Amino acid sequence: MIIDCHGHYTTSPRQHEAWRGEQIAAHSEGRAAPPRPTVTDDEIRASIENGQLKVQQERGTDLTIFSPRAAGMGHHLGDATTSEAWATACNELIYRVCALFPRNFVGVCMLPQSAGVSPRNCIAELERCVQQYGFVGCNLNPDPSGGFWKDPPLGDRYWYPLYEKMVELDVPAMVHVSAACNPAFHTTGSHYLNGDTAAFMQCLTSDLFKNFPTLKFIIPHGGGAVPYHWGRFRGLAQDMKLPPLSELLLNNVFFDTCVYHLPGQELLTKVIPLDNILFASEMIGAVRGIDPETGHHYDDTKRYIEQLPLSAGDKAKLYESNSRRVYGRLSGQIAKQFG
């Protein structure tokens, strides 16, 4: 089975995202948000059959770990109440996708984060999504301010209530920022990658995994700048008299394969232990075009991996068993959804 651990519902029916615009406009004008729009099963089916399911089939992958659109989370907009209503709406849609296509999608939730609001606020929604919807993880935004980086780093006790619940539920987080509202950053060009690198370094300089030895983070987009600068990070840890990165972080931190050219994938799989790499594409995401150098979509990451000198066993780790291990509830959920 080929599991893509990083997919967002970027093709959701138009009225869903339109409602978000209305909700935020109402909030800024001090009005109540309008009622949420109806989204029919047929509309969801069409959005998936012409979107992620079609691409899954074209590329020969089997299952996508699926979550709300990352740039759409917009934790810098509105307040804790709007974030909660929006997260509820987005997660419910993901649940309906998984219910309609149980053999193709397993859910991961967004959290109702809000800049400066305690992550404790996210616990109820996480619990609901895992227990009622059968979701297997969450997306955790390390910068709910959208590019101004005002919240404490991930190693801070500020985040601990959420981590306690994640550990209790046995769900990992993909550490994924949302849209940048800071003009210094381009959302998918620099803010995403910078969020990945910042998050990794926040972990490296904290005692987070001493305190939560079973907490697991997936750093998306191939780990931002981290694998390319693996020697730098090894050296920084060494200068700080910390244990080797393998010991310090690699029981808890994993990287996905959202790197959109072959040399990057070569580096990733050469530098990072294969047990720490999870197959992913973020298809219909940041980069949608076809690479004229290959004639294939930039984000068709399976094609790169197929060109790497990996054994069948190594590929099985990347494609399936690492995801089943990192997402502790995944195998159970697959069994349930496959019926």
Added chain:
Amino acid sequence: MIIDCHGHYTTSPRQHEAWRGEQIAAHSEGRAAPPRPTVTDDEIRASIENGQLKVQQERGTDLTIFSPRAAGMGHHLGDATTSEAWATACNELIYRVCALFPRNFVGVCMLPQSAGVSPRNCIAELERCVQQYGFVGCNLNPDPSGGFWKDPPLGDRYWYPLYEKMVELDVPAMVHVSAACNPAFHTTGSHYLNGDTAAFMQCLTSDLFKNFPTLKFIIPHGGGAVPYHWGRFRGLAQDMKLPPLSELLLNNVFFDTCVYHLPGQELLTKVIPLDNILFASEMIGAVRGIDPETGHHYDDTKRYIEQLPLSAGDKAKLYESNSRRVYGRLSGQIAKQFG
């Protein structure tokens, strides 16, 4: 000749950095700064002979393009007046190093930037350093706020007065942030690399090089996350209907080789045209230890390059001719300093 285009005076005599502490303390208490301390030629000699010169000789490099300590620039501290006094002091020391060791160091200045203060403010110091000191470039901080990213992106007209002067003087800028005062970021672990990636994307999304076709930026630390995600950046530009990156940016943007392991250097030289890569180490900088996997210093970047499958002509570009081309005044200054 082997030219290392990225060296900072990290070993400057203690009283120099101590004065900076006193200056900032005085500023925050509303007092005048104490007079600047005396630094003798012998003290400078000792700091260099036991520092960068020793390492140059051990590693077999010839000339370092040398500038004030990057983390020490601290443009988020004090105000425009303290920044000006500090830049003057730092640049003067670099000038004295170059005068004492004219065959080993050529100068690059820091700029008296200050968060929210027009870069126009930097022109006089740049002019002074180039015309009186014979410096060949400047370090430009794209985030004088130290990790809060409050100034406009590099493509904004806000920066144009400085660019006009750079073009007039024929000096490039290394785009290099300073210390992070935002607890979300580790200075050398995430802020430096994120600054590089953000700066590249700011260039990609602007018409900067249309307006300044001869302006040149060096993105340090191997370009942050950029070469590792070169496919992503190519694809993003393509989705935006921009020309290929080679045409859009590579007449103006260059990367150094401050990548501290062999696989990273392999990727860099495989992905980025060799005409756009400048040899550099940032020695006695971010990472000071010896890599137990190689038995050599992490930042001994020449050792990695020597292991790459490059022709003698390619190495000559990396080591010398690219730097002479990008730093338009370098060959003239070398001729002058070598006498």
